[in-house]
Amino acid sequence: MLMSPELVAEINTLLLFNVADPQEGIKIHKDADPSLIAAAGRLHGKGLVTQPDGGYLTMLGREAAEHLQMAHTIVTSALEASSIS
Template sequence: MRYNQALMDELNLLLHFDLDTTQQGIKVHHDADPAVITAAVRLHDKGLITLSDGGYLTELGREASEHAQAMLRLLREPTPA
């Protein structure tokens, strides 16, 4: 299985959450890119965020966001020679 664009949109949206606090959520506005809007709806349907237009991470969402951010860090770091 490969990452398709819909999954990439969800991963990118998860990267917007600040993992240093549970007191800060996000808001996906009605005039945002349609791909971002539908990614938020899918994340909500999967139980990863509290609202279909953003909100806060659920426990499962926080775990997913931690993994997404860790994966991005690993892929960005240069590999040892």
């Protein structure tokens, strides 16, 4: 299963959030990359963020972002370990 560019953009957007601080949100400015603006809008439509331009993670968004950050850590750690051996 491959991920579409749109899904990759949504994942990258969720990875911008600091899950350690639920009161820290993000703001996607109107002059940002169009794919980032669109990704934030889709995440809002899916109920993962509070505003079409970012805002804060919802409970579902926070859970998704935590899982994504964990997966990112596992994959990058595995890559680093394989480059050492």
